[in-house]
Amino acid sequence: MRLNGVPVEASPAPGQCLRTWIRAQGDTSVKKGCDAGDCGACTVLLDGAPVHSCITPALRATGAEVTTAAGLGTPEELSPVQRRFVEAAGFQCGFCTPGWVVTASALAGPDGTVEVDDPERTFKGNLCRCTGYRSIRDALTGTCNTAPGAVGAEVFGTSLPAPAGPRVVCGAEPFTLDLADTDVLHMRLVRSPYAHARITAIDTTAAEAVEGVVLVLTPDDDPGVLFSTARHQSREDDPDDTLILDRVVRHIGQRVAAVVAESAAAADRAAALVAVTYEVLPSVLHPYAARLPGAPLLHGEKHDSRIADPGRNVVAQSHGEVGDVALGLRTAAHRVTGTWQTARVSHVALETHGGRAWIAEDGTLVVRTSTQVPFLVRDELAHILKRDPDTVRVLAARVGGGFGGKQEMLVEDVLALAAVRLEAHGIRRPVQLELSREEVLATTPMRHPMRVGVELGADADGVLTALKVDVLSDTGAYGNHGPGVMFHGCHESIAIYRCANKRLDAEAVYTNNVPSGAFRGYGLGQVIFAIESAMDELARKVGISPYEIRRRNVVVPGDDFVVNGPAGGDLVFGSYGLDQCLDLAEQALTSDPSPDPAVPEGWRTGEGMAVAMIATIPPRGHYSTARVTMHPDGTASVSVGTAEFGNGTATVHVQIVAEELGISPAEVRLVASDTATSAYDSGAFGSTGSVVAGMAVAQAARSLAAALEGLDGPPAEDVWAEAEHTGSPRSVAFNVHAVRVAVDPGTGEVRLLRSVQAVDAGRVINPEQLRGQVEGGVAQAIGTALQEELVLADGEVVTRVLRHYRVPQIGDVPVTEVLFADTVDTLGPRGAKSMSEAPYNPVAPAIANAIRDALGVRPHELPMSRDRIWRLTAALFPTTSEETR
């Protein structure tokens, strides 16, 4: 066949799909998002017709002309469609982009414009998890959203396009595993079929006999150091309850053994032959049951692992009260009580978890991986393998989406162990593990499902007299992020309200379900869903608008941030834009002159809103050291440890340096996310890429500018400056989401007629990029609110492929109007605040409140899917269901 016009002799193997055949020829522009035909990231043209190469038998392409994104244009000479994706900023992480470009190219006119009647239907086979699709629609229609060309002091505040853009749209920007396959060994994992069991024997004889098998790792190979897959600045934030290969399995899908072979196929075949004998143990799947006396204990023996109460399966707890809640409730004129339940949802970063590890010539253990936190992974690998951190190097290329899921060490540990064991056998070859989409959906951490009880009391004017919250979080089989998500989820959600009497009882419990973990918003989305729903109900009882009840109760500068104990810490009002956000959202929804889309007869409409606050930086320190260097040729480079995973920091850091040094962004080169090339960075989580790493970059660039002052032209040799930021003190950012919905009582269908989010992000660094972050967060939240759900049966994930797990398609996401408050933060870089997790948080309750407004009955459970909403209405409007009888 011919690949991008070049004849290729290599003949495909039986059973090989076209995607892996193309990649084996060295064209890595073809990505694997699902490997099952659902996401479109691997789209290629087969004799001009777009197909998903992952479900195309490679032998079927024999004799055909295959065209990939790499064949449509080059970074130097983009095709019209590729140029439009760059100009529109029609990507964030960029992993899905080559597939979009190829699909669009099959439909585009000569100028790159795609004119189709129904883009929602046409592009339902292309999933994007980052953008929320608006910017992709712009790329298809040819709208330019970016402004290249600004220089120096004009750069900050402009919509500079992502420097990697031209490479991303050609598939030329390398992601984690976009490397040559020469000499690489492949790993496959053996996983537990039981929710709780003890491994009594493992026989690897048959597996080792498979041709090409090089190594089989079992619990016998485990180094015996307990750790947590969750990574934080302090490793003590999470309980040490995990081993690389444990003799006890605590959830279905837990690793049992790892097979390393010459090919993925051989490793696959061998993995199926590892014979494991289990002693099945009693399991507990329901978080309510986990704390009851007699419940099976998951980590009962781990008394030194920082588990709050191993004897009750409680990994973390917070119980406390300020003021007198009982009194506050007793004296209240209005009270609201309710219990809300959130679902398990998966990040679905389009690039699955994967990495490659090897021992370098100097003996350094090198791990290239899809991570948000290279330095934290390095330090923990050194801890587990008892190595000096200087002998471990962890690096990330561009990361294909993260959303918190890659603040977790899910492949690096077993890869590193394999590399070390291989070396012990005299084998210094790279070993690679790439999780399948099924493995990601069925075995990797998901958002913590929470049951949240809320009780509110208010006086006759709607001023809160009591705020009582009860949280039960299911952390699953391991405590990774269990404490952090619980504490954070209950912090800004409660602290946003000023109330003398508050009580919080929160516990995160172990169950034999798949572990939960870090996910955009870090617990806030779940707790805010409950509290903001309750506040909406309270406004109804008081008889004031939902905006007004917030105005009467939210914190303002001068207030303390209080949850259930004394205020304290380093969280301050570096700026305050919540008042503006409330006004902006309310005005946009109520005074909007444009008519709503037509609503069919019999549907009901309603409006709803919710607010959210978030700290701009995680607590207890977040460190970054950046170095900015001016070279004799007049270009600059910036070296910083944080990772780019679609959050846009690669653009922001270049903008900051260009502004400080007064040069063009094209003259700034970024070197990032490699423990060997930059100083320490806590990593890209907690929305810190701009406000911590960005501050370090800004300070380093400013110092460099000072050092260069007086020079006429570039220096004769490299001149550099370094700066550190420690992540303290921290500011707060705000988001207000408002929607108008239409609900069909007959079917439960919810349509978003209008969607508005007002954000307080301080001074805006890059308006298009910020808008994209907000839209992407809103889209992910719409998925959580209305359609996404990991369904478990007896502890096993049933929704194991993307056609069963409903990531929003282009047709599921309406346009969200994004409004910016006008504030300048005293703490962030040039007045900016973080805004990447936050937009997610207020969306689900805003939609729930609008559904309540439309129907007169309140949803209490996510997702608010059609079947669930129909059940609400079926009880409410018996005549409606009668009509159909």
Place this chain on the structure above:
Amino acid sequence: MDLTTVTGHRRATGRADLALTPGETYLAGGTWLFSEPQPGLTGLVDLGSLGWAPLEELSSGGVRIGATCTIAQLHAWPWPSAVADLVGQCADSLLMSFKVQHAATVGGNVCLALPAGAMIALLTALDAEAVIWTPDGGERREPVATLVRDPGLTSLTRGEVLRALEVAPAALAASYAFARIALTPYGRTSAMVIARRDARGATLTIAGSTPRPLVLEVASEAEVGAAIDTIHEWYADPHGAPDWRAAMTRRLAVETVCRVLS
């Protein structure tokens, strides 16, 4: 995805090539086969090389759809307008995008026997008959409506090959009304109803919400409720709760019968 246990790929050129050895299975479009791990599968017998005509007119005035006809080819056929609309609606009901429809086959959709299989619903509504090659070199025929037995299960035994699907002239002349619902606008079908106008009233094809396609006959809209009441098994999977699917089926049935009889 790579089917890592597969070591053989035979291109069938005649019936003699269709005898399966242990571990082999038939490859049509491959869009499902390559979308999931296939443990134990060692060989593929490619039907694509048999050169079956995608669609042919029959001397009776009917249409014969080759089992390897792609969804896109089916869509492009010059059907009478009422049938063309129905074919388009059913093709659109598939979760797969137009890209997959270039490769996915009508026969493959039937043989998968998924409740949401829109080609099954279409062919059931068209009263289509499946032509099946039996391993002894013979042929048998069975309505699509009974060929599909349960989710993932057909009446085909190992070595039997779905050769074609035949639509009679009467079905091509009929008028149809179609309605479906999913949990999201373009999502996998939760319930689908096709009503065909007949001399005695309307014939309903129910799919998506039941484990297998069901055919119900009603004289008028008034009989729909009682007809739906005869259904006692509603399908449960992550694409909708059974009670909701039952209610939606009832609703869609009323809607389609009203439309087709109006």
